[in-house]
Amino acid sequence: MNTRKTLAMLIIIDMVVVWFSIITSYWFRFDKGISSGYLLQMLLFAVISTISLGACLYYFRLYRRAWKYASIEEILAIFKAVILASVISYLFSLFVFPERVPLSIAVRSMQTILLLVGGIRFVWRVTGIRSEGEMGSNTLIVGAGDCGTLVSRELRNSSLGLQLVGFIDDDLNKLKLQIHGHPVLGTRERIPSIVKEKQIKEIIIAIPSASKKEISDIVEICKNTGVKLKMIPRLNDLISGKVSLSKIRDVSVEDLLGRDPITTDLDGIMNYVQHKRVLVTGAGGSIGSELCRQLAKFRPRKLLLLGHGENSIFNIEMELRKTFPELELETLIADIQDRERMKNVFDDHHPQVVFHAAAHKHVPLMERNPTEAVKNNVFGTQNVADCADLYGVERFVLISSDKAVNPTSVMGATKRIAEMYIQTMNASSSTKFVAVRFGNVLGSRGSVIPFFKQQIADGGPVTVTHPEMVRYFMTIPEAVQLVLQAGSFAEGGEIFVLDMGSPVKILNLAEDLIKLSGYEPYEDIEIKFSGIREGEKLYEELLTDEENVTATQHNRIFIGKPSDLNRHHLELEILRLQRVMADGSSSIKEIIDQIVPMYEVVS
Incomplete structure (x- = not known):
């Protein structure tokens, strides 16, 4: 009516x-x-x-x-x-x-x-007589257990415009039963036909205890129906009685990775940061801020948040002060390119553990601005590493990238130089210098996922560089957990390589995001191919040809041991790079090519 x-x-x-x-x-x-x-x-x-x-x-x-x-x-x-x-x-x-x-x-x-x-x-x-304005979207709940029952009760009492039609459950004993007056309509295989028959507009996955693989399989079935997907995120919500519609989130790309979350037992190995003064550079960034969140749980004596952008540092400071009111925090607005400022920071606070996450990471931007990539990723890392050596830091962990392997971009090459520098430092320093190398993290600033989501919200088109481009993906918390665990394995000089699972095709990622948003790729939202950008590869690698992999105590962390590097020679090349940048006499990319033999300039 x-x-x-x-x-x-x-x-x-x-x-x-x-x-x-x-x-x-x-x-x-x-x-x-x-x-x-x-x-x-x-x-x-x-x-x-x-x-x-x-x-x-x-x-x-x-x-x-x-x-x-x-x-x-x-x-x-x-x-x-x-x-x-x-x-x-x-x-x-x-x-x-x-x-x-x-x-x-x-x-x-x-x-x-x-x-x-x-x-x-x-x-x-x-x-239940309703006007058209009150009519709810036909909704299907996957999971007729305790969680699904609680969600159905919430739907009945809510004003969110969702009208429950029935349940899906793989338990054959529940078929044709009714829960709160709504029938169990069939198993997951029947989802497409039920969606069509009952004109379903939204599906809520209410199986918080299911494995990532099982969730991935259900999402795979649901995403081809063209309806919006939502899910109950955590088993704890069910246990603590906090299941409510406010807790239901949209299904995300993480749910499609098809693997269980990477788990680490940090409690037993985080003594290297407990009661220590810990410095995080780039603390306002995606990885840096998550490092701060997880480090704060292990009671460092003082947590130093260093960053160049005042807004991002302010935001993570306010979050940590609210979540960990007893934690001693120090916020430092500083540029790692300023050597004297770095000396002042180390002289004032004497950090014992350093996580160096500050870097320029956007490949096409750095390709067009190679000077800034070198200043930040090479000279900035050199400044922080030299201060760590000078002030007797116990452990220095460099956050690196898979783009440092056989790099075709300025960004990747500068990260490789940073790796090489800290490895040469390790040979003569009391500080344990290590690097941790991994691929793309889902949801980080500047990454492809937020970019695709914004394009979908704008009605398209979604731009993919190449139909065959693939990348390794990991969630930000997963990557940071492995970084912290790798830090505990540090003996000095290692490059820790994180197992990122199977690579994901970017085109498939774009198609899945469109479907999860309730649209049909190529029909409702167009996908356009823009071509490979400057410095990009079709396939990323995690190891150079010269690196031999050895296992660690964690099945997701490996050690790449490169051949010996000559510190004196590397320092001379970096000085040469500084002179070239000062007088502009040669191409910066040519000098980088001489420092990093694996650097392949893509024309």
């Missing part, structure tokens, strides 16, 4: 209620025989009462409420409207009618109106 028809029906019902209430009140007052003298009074009193009640119901917005979701607030509003309308009608009648309306009639009619107006709307709520 559309909204206008619903409004008209309610108004007509309320008019009938008023006339019925007043006529019956006069009828019983005069013992079923209304004298002609009171007949005109009854008719005029009914007209006045109809107008006043309509005005009061409108004033209290009782014609603009979704009665399916009516609560005590609506009951109180009805009570106020009817009482006020009855008082107004009676007082008005005193000045209009030559003979006063009997008080018993006014009271009886008010009682009857109150009972019928409230009762009819209560029936409206119970029977």
Whole structure:
């Protein structure tokens, strides 16, 4: 029923209620025989009462409420409207009618109106009569267990416009059973046919205890239906009774990776940061801020947050102060390219462990601005590493990238030089210098996932560089956990390589994101190929040809041992790079090519 028809029906019902209430009140007052003298009074009193009640119901917005979701607030509003309308009608009648309306009639009619107006709307709520504006999107819940049952209850009591149609469950014993009046319609294989048959608009996956592989399989079935997907994120929400519609999140690309989350037992190995002064450079970035969150759990003596951007540092500082009020924090706005400033930081705070996450990482931007890539990724790392050596830091962990392997980009090559520098430093320093190398992290700033999501929100097109481009992906918390664990394995000079799982084709990623947003690729949202950008590869690698891999205690962390590097020679090349940047006599890329023999400039 559309909204206008619903409004008209309610108004007509309320008019009938008023006339019925007043006529019956006069009828019983005069013992079923209304004298002609009171007949005109009854008719005029009914007209006045109809107008006043309509005005009061409108004033209290009782014609603009979704009665399916009516609560005590609506009951109180009805009570106020009817009482006020009855008082107004009676007082008005005193000045209009030559003979006063009997008080018993006014009271009886008010009682009857109150009972019928409230009762009819209560029936409206119970029977579920809705206007088109109140009609909910047909919704299917996958999982008819405890969590699914709780979600169905939330749907029934919510005002989010979701209308539950039924459940999906692989337990054959539950088929054709009803939960809160809604049937279990079939197993997961029937999802596509049920979506079509029942005109489902949204699917909620309510199996928080399921493995990532199982969730991935269900999402794979659901995503081809073209409906929006949501899910209950955590088993803890079910255990603690916190399941509510506010906890339900959209299904994300992480759910499609098809593997269980990488787990690490950090409690037993994080003694190298407990009660220590820990410095994180690039603390406002995606990786740096997550490092700070996870480090804060292990009670460092002081956590130093260093970054160049004041807003991002302020944000992570406010978050940590709220979450860890007892933690001693120090925020440092500084540029790692400023050598004197770095010396001052180390001299003032004497950090014992350093996680160096500050870097320029955007490949095409650095290709067009190679000077800035060198200044930040090479000279900035050199400044921080030299200070770590000078001030006796115990451990220095460089956050590196798979783009440092056989690099075809300036960004990758500068990260490789940074790796080489800290490895040469390790040979003569008391500090344990190590690097941790991994690929793309889902959701980091500047990464492809937020970019695709924004393009989808804008209605497309989604731009993919090449149909065959693949990348390794890992979530930010997973990557940081492995970084922290790798730091505990440090003996000095290692490059730790994180096992990123199977590579993912970027085109498939774009198609999946479009489907998860409730659209059809190439029909609702177009996909365009923009061509490989400057410095990019079709395939990323995690090891150079010269590196031999050895295992560690963690099955996701490996050690790449490169051949010996000559520190003196490398320092001379870096000095040469500084002179070239100062006078502009040669191409920076040519000098990088001489420092990093594996650097392959793609024309």
